[in-house]
Amino acid sequence: MLATTLILAQCLMTSGISSTEPQLCSGLPASNSLQREGLSLNGEWKMVVDPYENGYFNYRWEPFDQQESPDKQSYFLDLKPADRSDRIEYDFDKAENINVPGDWNTQHEKLYFYEGSVWYRKSFECTPPEGMRAFVVFGAANYETHAYLNGRKLGSHVGGFTPFQFEITDFLREGAQSLVVKVDNKRLREGVPTLNTDWWNYGGLTRDVRVFFVPQSFIHSYGLSLKPGTRDTVILDAWIDNAVTDKKLKLVIPEMGIDQEFEADEHGHVVAEAQARRIYMWSTTSPKLYDVALAYGDDHLTDQIGFRTITTEGQDILLNGRPVFLKGISIHEESPLSQARAYSREDAEALLSAAKELGCNMVRLAHYPHNEHMARVADELGIMVWEEIPVYWTIQWDNPATLSNARNQLRELIHRDRNRASVIIWSMANETPVSESRNEFLLKLVEDTRAADPTRLISAAMEFHRDPDDANRLIVEDPFAEHTDLVSFNQYVGWYHGMPEDCASIEWHIPYDKPVFISEFGGGAKFGLHGDRFDRWTEEFQQELYIKTLPMLDKIAGLRGMSPWILFDFRSPRRPLPEVQDFYNRKGLLSEKGEKKLAWYVLKDYYTNIDRKWRNR
Ligand code: GCB
Numbered sequence: 092m093l094a095t096t097l098i099l100a101q102c103l104m105t106s107g108i109s110s111t112e113p114q115l116c117s118g119l120p121a122s123n124s125l126q127r128e129g130l131s132l133n134g135e136w137k138m139v140v141d142p143y144e145n146g147y148f149n150y151r152w153e154p155f156d157q158q159e160s161p162d163k164q165s166y167f168l169d170l171k172p173a174d175r176s177d178r179i180e181y182d183f184d185k186a187e188n189i190n191v192p193g194d195w196n197t198q199h200e201k202l203y204f205y206e207g208s209v210w211y212r213k214s215f216e217c218t219p220p221e222g223m224r225a226f227v228v229f230g231a232a233n234y235e236t237h238a239y240l241n242g243r244k245l246g247s248h249v250g251g252f253t254p255f256q257f258e259i260t261d262f263l264r265e266g267a268q269s270l271v272v273k274v275d276n277k278r279l280r281e282g283v284p285t286l287n288t289d290w291w292n293y294g295g296l297t298r299d300v301r302v303f304f305v306p307q308s309f310i311h312s313y314g315l316s317l318k319p320g321t322r323d324t325v326i327l328d329a330w331i332d333n334a335v336t337d338k339k340l341k342l343v344i345p346e347m348g349i350d351q352e353f354e355a356d357e358h359g360h361v362v363a364e365a366q367a368r369r370i371y372m373w374s375t376t377s378p379k380l381y382d383v384a385l386a387y388g389d390d391h392l393t394d395q396i397g398f399r400t401i402t403t404e405g406q407d408i409l410l411n412g413r414p415v416f417l418k419g420i421s422i423h424e425e426s427p428l429s430q431a432r433a434y435s436r437e438d439a440e441a442l443l444s445a446a447k448e449l450g451c452n453m454v455r456l457a458h459y460p461h462n463e464h465m466a467r468v469a470d471e472l473g474i475m476v477w478e479e480i481p482v483y484w485t486i487q488w489d490n491p492a493t494l495s496n497a498r499n500q501l502r503e504l505i506h507r508d509r510n511r512a513s514v515i516i517w518s519m520a521n522e523t524p525v526s527e528s529r530n531e532f533l534l535k536l537v538e539d540t541r542a543a544d545p546t547r548l549i550s551a552a553m554e555f556h557r558d559p560d561d562a563n564r565l566i567v568e569d570p571f572a573e574h575t576d577l578v579s580f581n582q583y584v585g586w587y588h589g590m591p592e593d594c595a596s597i598e599w600h601i602p603y604d605k606p607v608f609i610s611e612f613g614g615g616a617k618f619g620l621h622g623d624r625f626d627r628w629t630e631e632f633q634q635e636l637y638i639k640t641l642p643m644l645d646k647i648a649g650l651r652g653m654s655p656w657i658l659f660d661f662r663s664p665r666r667p668l669p670e671v672q673d674f675y676n677r678k679g680l681l682s683e684k685g686e687k688k689l690a691w692y693v694l695k696d697y698y699t700n701i702d703r704k705w706r707n708r
Pocket of ligand 1: 289458521522580611656676678
C-alpha cells in the first residue's frame, strides 16, 4: 500500500478535497473513470432545500460533522428512525425530485435565483463484483460539496467545475445504498470565483455522477504525449494505485506498432518512452486519434488520444511546426438545446458544431473548466481549445487559501484534460487588475502549470490602458505578459468605450515579441431587434461593431488569433434590462436558442478570408 499512501499524501497537499478517512488519492480522481465498469447515478434524485443549513449546523452553528457520534455527522443523513432519534423534520421520500446531472436553477422556478444549500439523496442498489474496490465520482458540483454514504461522511470538495471522487468500498452495505450530498453554491468573497461574475451561478450536481469498480491494484492515472523534439516517441507518465512487484503496466497502440510493458517504481509511478513506427499528427484538418489500451493485471482501460506539438516562435503560433491563425470564438457552458447548464455529449456537439459552422478552428471555453465532453468532442472535430479557471476580476490576491483553491482547480483541470490534443492553451485568469500581489499569485499558477504540463501554451485574458497623452493610443502592458506565451487581452472599443466608428482612429501599442490574441470583443444585440446601425441593442449595431472592429485588429502586426465575445447569448444576473436582456448577456452571435444575428455573417466572412490570406503569406 506504499503507493497509495504516497499518492494520497501528494494529492492532499494542495487539494480542495478533504476526507474523514484515509482513502485512495481523494485529491485527484482516476483518469477516464467514465469508461470504467460501474453504474451511473444519473437520473432522478430527491432534494431538500436548506437555506439555513439546518442539516449541517446545529442551533449553535456548530457543524454536525465535528460531533463525536458518526450518526450525527449531518441532520439530513437519511437514517431510519431506529438508527437515531425519531424526531425527524425532513422526509426525502416525500421531497421533490431533481434531475442529475443538471443545475437546480432551471429545474425549479423557486430556485432560479437561489444561492445556498440543497441536499440531494440517491437510493440505489450496489454490490461490487467480488474482490473489487468501489469509488463514487462527481463530474462537478457547484460550489462546495459534502458527501455521505449510508450515514457516514465520505468527504468534501471545493470548486464548482472540476471532478472529484471518494473511495466507498468500506462504506457500502448489502444491497440498498443511500448517498446524501449537500451542495452549496453561495458566492464567497474569498472564493474562486469571487462574489462578482458575469455569468449565472448555476448550483447543484451539474455533471455526471457514477460509481465505478476497480481491482485492488489499478491504473490511477495516465498521460501520453510526444517526447519533445521527436515525432516518433511517446512518453507515458502513469500512476498505479497499490502497485505490486509482480505486475507490469502494458501499453498497446496497435497503429503505432507499440506493445510494451513497463515497471512501476516503488511509489507506483511509471515514466517510460515507447518508440512508434510513425505518428500522424493531430491537426484541425486531420484530427487523427489513436486507439490506446492500458492494462495492469486485471485492470484494463482504453482511450482515443491524438498527438501534436504546439509552440510559439517570435509572433507565430506553430501547430506541428506550421504557423496557424486561431479563428476562435468564446463559449460559456450553457446549452442551446436546453438554455441550462450544459453537461452532455449532445450539448458539446451542439456548441462545437455551431463554432465549426462559423468557420472556427479554435474555441475559448470561458471562464471556468467546462465538462469533459467538450475537449473530447473538440478532439474529434479538430478544434483547438483554450481552457481556463475562474480566476476572474477581483480575487483575494493576498489570501493563501484563495491561492491554494485556485492552484487546486487548475491542477484538477490539467489532470483531467492532459490527454486531449485539442487543448493547446491553459489560461490563468481573466481581466485581473495589475498589482504586486496579483502578479505573484498568477506567477505561482504559471509555475505549477509549467511543471505539470510543459507541452502546452500559457495565457491569460489581460487588459489595456489608454495613453494619457493620446486617447487613440491603446497600450497593452502588463508585467504578467512576460510569463505567458501569448499576449491576450479583452477590448470593447465601440461598446463600453465610444462607438464603432472610433475603431478607425485607434492605434494599438503592444511591445512584446509574442503572438497577440484578442480574447474578447463584441457588443450586445437582441435577436430580431432591427434598426439603425447607431441604435444600441439592434442586430445592425452589433453588425457595424464587427465591421469596424476587424480592420482595427488587422492592423496589429502580431495578431495571430481571436475569440470574440461570444457564440451564444448566455444568462447573467447582471443583465436585467427588460425586453432586451431579461437576464441574458446579449453579446452572442447567436441567440440562446441558436438564431443567427447579422454579425455572425461578418465574422464568418472574415474567417473565410483569413484562410485565403494565410495561404498566400
Ligand atoms: C468581459 C468579461 C466577460 C463579460 C464581458 C461583457 O470583459 O471577461 O466575462 O461577460 O466582458 O459582456 O461585458
